[in-house]
Amino acid sequence: MTLNICHLYPDLMDTYGDKGNTVTFQKRCRWRGIDVKVANISVGQPLSNFDFDFYFFGGGQDKAQTIVGIDLQKKKRHLETAVNNGAVLLSICGGYQLLQKYFKTKTGEIIKGIGLFDAFTVGSDERMIQNLLVEINSELEQDIKDSYQTTDYRLSTTNLIGFENHSGKTYLGKNVQPLGRVIKGAGNSGEDKTEGAVYKNAFGCYLHGSLLPKNPHFADYLIVKSLERRYGKVKLKPLNDEIEWLAHKSAIDRTRSQT
Ligand code: GLN
DSSP states (O other): OEEEEEEESTTTSOOTTTTHHHHHHHHHHHTTTOEEEEEEEOTTOOSTTOOOSEEEEOOOOHHHHHHHHHHHTTTHHHHHHHHHTTOEEEEETHHHHHTSSEEEOTTSOEEEOOOSSSEEEEEEEEEEEEEEEEEEOHHHHHHHHHHOOOSSOOOOOOOEEEEEEEEEEEEEOTTOBOSEEEEESOTTTSSSSEEOEEETTEEEEOOBSOTGGGOHHHHHHHHHHHHHHHHSSOOOOOOOOHHHHHHHHHHHHHHHHOO
16 A cells, blocks of 8 residues: 655745654554655645645744745645545644635735635734643544554543644634644634644644654544545554653643643
């Protein structure tokens, strides 16, 4: 089995170790004998000749978002069609904001997004910078439990842990579900306890850090969804990921103990 990954704008949108997400995705596939091909696609490079299974789009500064926002309009149709046909997408922070309707920066500049997520973001004077602990939305919870195969570790939690650093406040519309509920941290806006967005197999969130290395259940969930689109129902081989779970737990313990 082979999966094709697209890393969107890795030269412009890749903060706080976001690349670790694609590394984790690849490693967890290869450890199971699943071949992975990664393509870096940036400004001026069309998506139209490809059929990717998984798209990754990391975070970036407002300035990079202005450049990327313009180019992304040319990729809008392809991304919409891909996601509507079941492709998997993970976006973090700045990438997540550009997949929404728009991002209005603190200086009043409107950076047009592609509206994949029914949401918008407005720059604020508040910098939301801290660890972010999230309880995953209940619709996804069972799906994640079914996807992640344990060795001797029972999957005791489907929570996600990461690190957020943004001043943009995101507000969700009616046609999108939040990824989860904030336990600790700010999340989308710091106002309504929602974090992230889900539309089909496209996910947006503020979880840098990187997200997937220390959330192995979510990494496997994205792998399963990517494989299923191409190959039908699959069951992943379990991996010994004790170290990943220790990282997950220690990040959560540290976050819970912070006031
Ligand atoms: N510029 C955006 C904000 O501050 C995104 C930052 C990021 O990707 N870390 O809201």
